[in-house]
Amino acid sequence: MSSTTYGGASVEGARGRDPAVLVGRDVERARLDELVEAAKAGLSGVLVLRGEAGVGKTTLLDRVAATEDLTVVRVVGVEAESEFPFAGLHRLLVPFLRTDHPLPASQRRALHVACGLADGPPADRFLVSLAALSLLSEVAAQSPLLCCVDDTQWLDQESLHALAFVARRIHADGIGLVFTVRTGTEMAALDGLPTIDLAGLAGNDAIELLHTVIGAPLDAQVAEHIVTQTGGNPLALTDLATELASDPLIGGTLLLEPLPLGARLEAHYLQRVRSLPDATQRWMLLAAVEQAGDLHYVTNAAAMLGITPDAADPAESARLIEMRPDIRFRHPLVRSAVYGGALGVQRRAAHGALAAATTRSGDADRRAWHLAAASTGPDETVAAELERAAERAGARGGYAARATFLARAAELTPDESIRAGRLLAAAEAALNAGAAVRAQSLLDGIDVALIDHLARGRMLMVRSEAVAHAGAQARVAAIFLTASAEFRQDAPELSRHALLRAFDHAMAAAGCIVDTTIAEIAAFAHDQIDASKAVTLGDYQLLALTTLVAGDYAAAVPLLRQANALLLAPETSDEEVLSRYLVGVSFCTIIWDDETRIGILRRAADVARRAGALHELDIVLFAWSLHEVVVGNLAEADALLVDVHQLRSALGVTPEQWQVYRMPEIVAWRAEGDDSQIRDQIQRTLDVSLQIGMGASADTARIAHMIYAIARGSYAEAASIARELVDADPTHLHGRVLPDLVEAAVRADDRALAERTLAELETRATVSGTPSANGILARSQALLASPAEADGLYREAINRLESTQLRSDLARAHLLYGEWLRRQKRRRDARHELRTALGMFEEMGANAFADRARQELVATGERARQRSVELANELTPQELTIARLARAGATNPEIATHLFLSANTVDYHLRKVFRKLGITSRRHLGQSLPD
Secondary structure (H helix, E strand, C coil): CCCEEEECCCCCCCCCCCCCCCCCCCHHHHHHHHHHHHHHHHCEEEEEEEECCCCCCHHHHHHCCCCCCEEEEEEEECCHHHCCCHHHHHHHHHHHHHHHHHCCCHHHHHHHHHHHCCCCCCHHHHHHHHHHHHHHHHHHHHHCCCEEEECCHHHHHHHHHHHHHHHHHHEEEEEEEEEEEEEECHHHCCCCCEECCCCCCCHHHHHHHHHHCCCCCCCCHHHHHHHHHHHEEEHHHHHHHHHHHHHCCCCCCCCCCCCCHHHHHHHHHHHHHHHCHHHHHHHHHHHCCCCCCCHHHHHHHHHCCCCCCHHHHCCCHCCCCECCCCECCHHHHHHHHHHCCCHHHHHHHHHHHHHHHHHHHHHHHHHHHHHHHCCCCHHHHHHHHHHHHHHHHHHHHHHHHHHHHHHHHHHHCCCHHHHHHHHHHHHHHHCCCCCCCHHHHHHHHHHHHHHHEEEEEHHHHHHHHHHHHCCCHHHHHHHHHHHHHHCCCCCHHHHHHHHHHHHHHHHHHHHHCCCCCCHHHHEEEEEEEECHHHCHHHHHHHHHHHHHHCCCHHHHHHHHHHHHHHHHCCCHHHHHHHHHHHHHHHHHHHHHCCHHHHHHHHHHHHHHHCCCHHHHHHHHHHHHHHHHHHHCCCHHHHHHHHHHHHHHHHHCHHHHHHHHCCHHHHHHCCCCCCCHHHHHHHHHHHHHHCCCEEEEEEHHHHHHHHHHHHHHHHHHHHHHHHHHHHCCCCCCCCHHHHHHHHHHHHHHCHHHHHHHHHHHHHHHHHCCHHHHHHHHHHHHHHHHHHHHHHHHHHHHHHHHHCCCCCCCHHHHHHHHHHHHHHHHCCHHHHHHHHHHHHHHHHHCCCCHHHHHHHHHHCCCCCCCCCCCCCCCCCCHHHHHHHHHHHCCEEEEEHHHHHCCCCHHHHHHHHHHHHHHCCCCHHHHHHHHCCC
């Protein structure tokens, strides 16, 4: 069976050269062969080939693409298309877009909008990426698939990120994906992928290639000098060998180091170009400017400049170009030499002629770009044309391209006020594209004196989000507050939105906040909102936050509940759910409302999945995992954190972000082994969180330290941590540690602190009135009660907590009750409670608390059983998640959409689940799968 190869519309796929001779490269060939064999076996592989121009990246790609028995699809990055959104992805997928593959409707719609095949709102770039993964997986299900991406450095940013996403998600799909990248170009999107750095050929291999190219005897010393001078670069050996071998100096002069290869090759090509007739050089400049290689456009532009079609013949005879039927340069360095060697006036003339020749409606963006390149100064007509191109790019979700078009339009805008507006719009587009640094740079070019309050507010909104992206979380709330003040008079709705964002970031920064305080934000909000006119979700959230910060917990609780009711209301838009759910989750924590919290998290996760909003889904799942830790479902938290890990791997994160997202509380609950290692692991999250201004994350790490200290019996330490959290808590968010502070203070013999804390807990729990609040309150009251009252309070706590989701608090109630009973000399009763607590902690995987319960049980005179050894074939968290979804009736494509995997990868994991559980079908999951 022969392979099927699709070249897409690759402009420089073959580069017009003779078939390359492949010498050496044994290691690289072996790695590529392994990748292909893995794809043929139904697995997947990714490889990035990185090297300088001419080192042989494309030759290796040609070789692997010629492999039998698989489908090959190729695309070459084209510099001319690097500003056109999803252009590269479209060319790669075009052979398959014509076929009706079973993609989820939302993915199909997003992909078709991105590729310009359908109209619709701008597609989320991660939903497009997921659609590309699903489509390629469907194709690979029919035949192993090899995707070759050459000159990746010239792909448009949207296509690059989509393919990098695919590279990080393929696993058992029968897909091989190979990128080539030129050294010296920053490709952060590919960081972390398997990479081979290609150097020049080794000495013997280089000399073998040299002899093959020259085809005549060559002095050994001359050959060695040529290899040294070229660094073993195959293109240099091929194209410079004859020139160097005939150089009378090379035999007698040993260069101390190789000449700069790129410059030497480019100079070599420029010298060859300049030996051609003037008309041919002018024709080649047009071809270099028309980077899509459109022969029709080049011919028409040449005619406008008085250049006849036969002017191309000498270039083709010299093998510098090839026409079949589009124009292809022998190598990108030839194009670079032609364009770089031309005068500015010559380039502008070429761009101007091509602008006039570019007449197809589908190429309007390219025409606008030529017009801009032909301009010698400000030109509103050209600027307006670029602005229209920006609108078209934005409609396809190409925010990076929109930013580029608008930035260039601003450069050509004569009117300073209009210029400022275009720079602001460019900055907004850059931020939407995830280019926070570029967004800030564009903002720096705006003269604030030329814009009104509304534009200044927009500018500050972009600045604040860009600062947040840059990791300076502590400063963000203050910038949003200033934006709110700018909007206040002319745009009250925008002012309230900015104010809500200020609260969001103030809560995220917590104790790290600078340049403002949450009290200052609340005071500003108090002057803006009228409680009697509150209608929207945002209104009620602002009112609730302002009231909380003012210290009136009782008055705030009804507002919190009303806000959360609106958040869960069917008429609340998906967009508003995603923007406001985190505050709703915090409100639930403040009033111990676990049922509503899980409802909000489920809705937010569903919305994020349907929208393909992976950044938001990442945050939702992390928040959800924290909820599961708090209620004691550690296995569920593990499964969610696996999803978070996979998402963050696909999205790409910094080492600091990885450390912040370690979930220190689960470390504390699961702690066993070396004490210093556990503390160090939690402390690393705390330290990094403080470095980037994420005070809320730092507080989570502090709570982890507190939990671990309580489990180990370090009560004074736990009390100190909890007291600091409670004392610096303007939003009452740390009310969840009040019961811990009561317990730690009692055990540390600080009764006064325990009583003050209990009084505050009684006030809040009574107002809240939820079963969880009442159960925790009864447990805390028991700790300070007389022996005559304590027994009844412990029983009440257990009865109330049994009706809630709080498994961890219920287990701790049994533990505390058992410890109290032992101290009351009621050993038999104590053993019952302690056995119950031990069983619950072991089932949860709460190792440190299980050890504490086990020690207490031993103290009653009972020999506690040792923890059972886990089976070697235990399901991984990801396998458990997939199996549970399958048990619930989800199909493989539905599970794939849920977890942002391919259906083939889901099938691979399910087969592993079946083997581990000793079953043969989904029907048996109900009986075999642990809950």
